[in-house]
Amino acid sequence: MSISNPEVKKLYGLSAGRCNICKKGLFENEVHIGQMAHVIGRSVDGPRGRDVLGGDRDSYENLILLCANHHIEVDQNTEAYPVNRLLEIKQSHEYLVASQFEHPKERLRDINFINLFMEFVPFTRLQSLTHNLPSSINLDFSLVGDMFEALTIDNPHLYPLNDPELNQKFNNFIQAYFNLWNVISGYSEVEGRHQANFSQATERMNIHMEKIHLPYDVVTLLIDSIGKLNSDFVAAYLELTDFLRKNYKEVNLSSYRKP
Numbered sequence: 104m105s106i107s108n109p110e111v112k113k114l115y116g117l118s119a120g121r122c123n124i125c126k127k128g129l130f131e132n133e134v135h136i137g138q139m140a141h142v143i144g145r146s147v148d149g150p151r152g153r154d155v156l157g158g159d160r161d162s163y164e165n166l167i168l169l170c171a172n173h174h175i176e177v178d179q180n181t182e183a184y185p186v187n188r189l190l191e192i193k194q195s196h197e198y199l200v201a202s203q204f205e206h207p208k209e210r211l212r213d214i215n216f217i218n219l220f221m222e223f224v225p226f227t228r229l230q231s232l233t234h235n236l237p238s239s240i241n242l243d244f245s246l247v248g249d250m251f252e253a254l255t256i257d258n259p260h261l262y263p264l265n266d267p268e269l270n271q272k273f274n275n276f277i278q279a280y281f282n283l284w285n286v287i288s289g290y291s292e293v294e295g296r297h298q299a300n301f302s303q304a305t306e307r308m309n310i311h312m313e314k315i316h317l318p319y320d321v322v323t324l325l326i327d328s329i330g331k332l333n334s335d336f337v338a339a340y341l342e343l344t345d346f347l348r349k350n351y352k353e354v355n356l357s358s359y360r361k362p
Contacts, residue, residue, distance in 0.1 A: 106139060110163045114139060122170040123196040124177075126349060129170060138174040139166045142189045150178040154186045167193045195268030199350055202266070209265035216254065216261040217273075217347070217354045223250040225359045229340055233283075237329035240287060240301075242308040243361075247280045269351070272343045279339040283332040291321050300325060 120129050120137065129137030142165050144152030156165055167189055169177065177184040202210040224246050225232070232244045255262045264270035287310070290297040298317055301310040314322050347354050 106161045106166070110161065110166065111139065113163045114166050114168050117197045117200065118168040118193075119200045121168070121196070121200075122173055123167050123192050124173045125170060126196075127170050129168070136171060138169055138171055140169045140174045140177060141165055142167055142186055142193075150181050151186050151189075191268060191271070195266060198266055198268075206265065212261050213264045213266050213269060214351060214353050216258065216264065217269075217351065218358065219254055219258070219261075220250060221354065221356055221358045223254075223359065225361070226344075227357045227359075230337055233333050233336065236287075236333045237312055237326045239309050239311040242304050242310060245284065245288075247277075248284055251277055251280075269346065272339075272346050276336075276339040276343045279332070279336040283329070283336045286325070286328055286332060291317060291325070293318060293321065 115137070121127060122129060122137070129135065141149065141160060142151065143154045143156045143160060144150045145160050146152055158164060167177075177189060198206075220226075225243050229244065229247070232241050264273060287301055289300055291300055292298075293316070299313055300317070302313055304310050312322070312325065317325070344356065347356065
């Protein structure tokens with residue numbers, strides 16, 4: 104079987120003729136450069152072909168509109184692009200297209216929430232703030248959690264976010280932050296007492312790991328744990344940053360001004 108004309112029209116229409124990943128228009132100088140990629144391969148030997156599909160493999164439900172470069176990427180890197188990931192990308196892109204016309208208020212609420220967050224958090228500096236971990240970190244990093252909790256309490260109508268992919272990436276970012284911060288701000292059991300993992304802040308608002316007051320084995324565990332959690336945080340941060348830059352140009356990532 105081949106992809107029917109109604110399925111093609113539906114796919115291109117709901118995607119606004121753009122690659123679902125990079126958002127590039129798929130018509131250049133009257134030349135069509137788009138490709139209809141199969142989420143689950145047309146054959147069992149194709150990319151993700153052994154996953155189960157309840158219907159026709161040439162149906163709209165099993166297709167995603169991509170540019171040639173991203174078609175190659177998703178089919179050659181199936182670990183990075185499993186079935187559920189591709190369906191999430193498709194759902195988010197189609198929501199983004201529809202939101203311009205059908206849900207403009209929902210998109211505006213998402214933009215307002217993210218812009219509020221950026222005003223009170225040094226977002227563009229977060230990666231540099233964690234650069235000296237596991238030895239030390241600046242307390243400005245804690246603004247992420249403080250402001251997130253304040254905004255969700257004061258603006259319950261804005262959160263969770265309406266865009267499913269934005270909501271997922273923002274949640275991943277926040278969860279990665281709390282996983283890291285809870286270790287930094289936490290305590291370790293030392294000879295029957297609780298010892299802070301990091302010191303009180305210096306005049307420059309830096310806190311340092313309490314290597315003098317913590318046993319060697321505890322310090323070793325903390326170094327390993329913080330190293331992994333920081334890597335997870337940076338990955339989630341960069342993924343969110345990239346998504347916002349591509350899909351939410353109305354958001355000012357660098358609007359924070361230190362009081």
